[in-house]
Amino acid sequence: MIFKRYLVSIGLTITTVLIAPVQINAVKYEARAILARDVGAIAKKTVVRIESTEGSFGSGVIIGRSERGTKNIYTVLTAAHVVKIPSNNYKIVTPVPLNSPIGRKRVTINLDAQRNIKVIPNVDLAVISFESSYTFAIGTIGNSEYADEGSPVYVAGFPKPGKAITRIAFQFTGGMISSRLDESDSNPQERNNGYDLAYTNITRAGMSGGPVFDAAGRIVAIHGQGDRNNQTPGEETSVGTMTDEKTGFNLGIPIQSFLKYQPQASTIVGARIDKSPLNYQLNDRTFTIGTKNKKFTRKFPIRSEDPPLFDVTKVNEQSYD
Known part of the structure; x- marks a missing residue:
């Protein structure tokens, strides 16, 4: 009788383990x-200047990179009114290339308004494409x-x-x-x-x-x-x-x-997209104290009551x- 009770006890325990729901902690990316x-630093590597023959100029940002043979095809997003006159000749002054062999200098690239510039309908946006053997960062x-x-x-x-x-x-x-x-x-x-x-x-x-x-x-x-x-x-x-x-x-x-307008931007122009929410606090702050040859590093955890990382005012x- 004691042996049977022992078996029943084991059986109940096993059943409980089998039917217990498995809890999975989902990782929320931020x-x-x-x-x-x-x-x-990101801005300086990705922002371009756009100039025209009429003497006006504006700005833009590199948002995509794809490949065509040995060339890189870059996509720049800008405001449509910056390139609003089709008869003008436009050129882009790029950031300093990441693989620049000519020192830290920007590159000037001439554009064909009909071939390189496309205005997005119903909104003041335009996309510009240009070809280059140089490597540029994308935002x-x-x-x-x-x-x-x-x-x-x-x-x-x-x-x-x-x-x-x-x-x-x-x-x-x-x-x-x-x-x-x-x-x-x-x-x-x-x-x-x-x-x-x-x-x-x-x-x-x-x-x-x-x-x-x-x-x-x-x-x-x-x-x-x-x-x-x-x-x-x-x-x-x-x-x-x-x-x-x-x-x-x-x-x-x-x-x-x-x-x-371009829901498949990551596939079509090689854009990098991150739609995750933003966490305004880091896991820790690291302070390095000392000379070049002798340093002491210590990490300080951030608590929720800590002030913001910067003063936006x-x-x-x-x-x-």
């Missing part, structure tokens, strides 16, 4: 915020749905020279999303060529077509307009801009507008050759 200077496309009010963003491009900065210089500025104009209570008929994101970054004429990066260095919008006191936004090309005073708010087209502006 992009990590990086320092502003690291986003700036990662993010998810503009996460770019809500208060999110830190960065704008990069090549603005028109001013009184103090008298030459064309790469500029990288910080700010935050101040408004989403595509909320459900807005009238679709009043949409302004797709400019649905407003932000506080400093921008100038010539930065039109440049990218808007999130805190992880992913492209979430294309910059193209500056709000002005006369309630008419001005296109930020380097000629023909309105002289009315800017309000400080600027506008960009969410990157999702491009992905709606301060403008981070840099210029390069």
